[in-house]
Amino acid sequence: DTEVTQTPKHLVMGMTNKKSLKCEQHMGHRAMYWYKQKAKKPPELMFVYSYEKLSINESVPSRFSPECPNSSLLNLHLHALQPEDSALYLCASSRLQTGGTNEKLFFGSGTQLSVL
């Protein structure tokens, strides 16, 4: 199984809502990532988890809260988002954390988020 599964595929939420994005992999990968992509822009790194511990937070606003409950699951909790947070949110995993290695990333197909 070389899949990274993201749910939901589409999400529309209001600025006062609380929602969560979910990501799952069963490849035994110990690094998991959240990326954000706005239209016509490159994917931007948000968070990296390595061995279930937060390794990198790219100064992401606190209205985005990541969680890694176990080595197969990665969540992104959303609260009080702004319309400018509307984007495609991509989850990825790799055997080990990239940087200092040549590990490739395995991506999910993303959650398209719209904040009204």
Added chain:
Amino acid sequence: ILNVEQSPQSLHVQEGDSTNFTCSFPSSNFYALHWYRWETAKSPEALFVMTLNGDEKKKGRISATLNTKEGYSYLYIKGSQPEDSATYLCALTKGSGNTGKLIFGQGTTLQVKP
């Protein structure tokens, strides 16, 4: 700020044409260069990861080269097919101080007409 530049932004070719596009990056503290293919409504898929200056990798009709001294990588597609239509992203990891950060370029969108 680490800039990864890709050109051209988009490309339209006829089936059977060969094509290539470029990824440029700062050459200092280089560690690895990745290429990903992203078809519409699918997940980005890794094509190559290259680490050494002069590296050449091949996967079917697609190949890539790497020049870390001058800071560029080329991706070549020989005899393009409609199924090659996708956005091709390159991404860079640097050495110490940036562990875990894979920085992406904006991508080159390829459209192959039958």
